[in-house]
Amino acid sequence: xxxxxxxxxxxxxxxxxxxxxxxxxxxxxxxxxxxxxxxxxxxxxxxxxxxxxxxxxxxxxxxxxxxxxxxxxx
Amino acid sequence: xxxxxxxxxxxxxxxxxxxxxxxxxxxxxxxxxxxxxxxxxxxxxxxxxxxxxxxxxxxxxxxxxxxxxxxxxxxxxxxxxxxxxxxxxxxxxxxxxxxxxxxxxxxxxxxxxxxxxxxxxxxxxxxxxxxxxxxxxxxxxxxxxxxxxxxxxxxxxxxxxxxxxxxxxxxxxxxxxxxxxxxxxxxxxxxxxxxxxxxxxxxxxxxxxxxxxxxxxxxxxxxxxxxxxxxxxxxxxxxxxxxxxxxxxxx
Numbered sequence: 001x002x003x004x005x006x007x008x009x010x011x012x013x014x015x016x017x018x019x020x021x022x023x024x025x026x027x028x029x030x031x032x033x034x035x036x037x038x039x040x041x042x043x044x045x046x047x048x049x050x051x052x053x054x055x056x057x058x059x060x061x062x063x064x065x066x067x068x069x070x071x072x073x074x
Numbered sequence: 075x076x077x078x079x080x081x082x083x084x085x086x087x088x089x090x091x092x093x094x095x096x097x098x099x100x101x102x103x104x105x106x107x108x109x110x111x112x113x114x115x116x117x118x119x120x121x122x123x124x125x126x127x128x129x130x131x132x133x134x135x136x137x138x139x140x141x142x143x144x145x146x147x148x149x150x151x152x153x154x155x156x157x158x159x160x161x162x163x164x165x166x167x168x169x170x171x172x173x174x175x176x177x178x179x180x181x182x183x184x185x186x187x188x189x190x191x192x193x194x195x196x197x198x199x200x201x202x203x204x205x206x207x208x209x210x211x212x213x214x215x216x217x218x219x220x221x222x223x224x225x226x227x228x229x230x231x232x233x234x235x236x237x238x239x240x241x242x243x244x245x246x247x248x249x250x251x252x253x254x255x256x257x258x259x260x261x262x263x264x265x266x267x268x269x270x271x272x273x274x275x276x277x278x279x280x281x282x283x284x285x286x287x288x289x290x291x292x293x294x295x296x297x298x299x300x301x302x303x304x305x306x307x308x309x310x311x312x313x314x315x316x317x318x319x320x321x322x323x324x325x
Binding site: 050053062 | 159
């Protein structure tokens, strides 16, 4: 079957989404621990929270993209 | 990509990426720029829904708003506050543009969640146009408003002098990667979510695990509803952040 190595590479690229999960968990967990210390200031920082999550998540999406390219474009 | 997905032999009843194939609406195979396709159909539907909500829904201009009008007012107030908080008061003249982006993306995402529909924002071509438009707007506004002082965005004056050229290169690269990550984030999230739902739907054909798979589809659908809104929110708020950089480039 052709494209075997590309499929292995796609599977390896999927590891990147696990790394993105660690990043998103870090952002959200740190936000929560900060928010519980000072709940009155937490409301104003939700926008920053989502921007941080978006930046962390984008890199996981990049690895998903690499996997897709390996599956269908190579 | 999608056409090749069609030909691959997989164990599933249908390929999870089949849902993203662009097809002409009235038969035929050739797609020209004027051919009505399922993408253009669902984009027109998105605009119709936004029009119904924001123009027809608020036609009464009642003091005590009807249900549709209060939803429209809620969306207006939400985006208005976001622009004001993130980009500052002088960014409010770009509010119509940002409101347009937000309403288009959020309704394209939500309409894509309807069964048998087509999610236009899952295609990089659609989101890339949105992201490039934002990038060009922000860059032009930055240069028109600040002249050459806009280049100060890349010259980090708070860093030591020896480091500044290195930082300038990094800042320049990160500036030009912005539209790429901006569009891939939205399209990748929506595409990944829809593909996951389709993968679970493929498992439903196997009788032994079909109850589990239906449960998983339901759970993923709930998550996707959340993601559809959050990604529209993130797309809009990043537009505001980029706009803030253009209006106030000093570090």
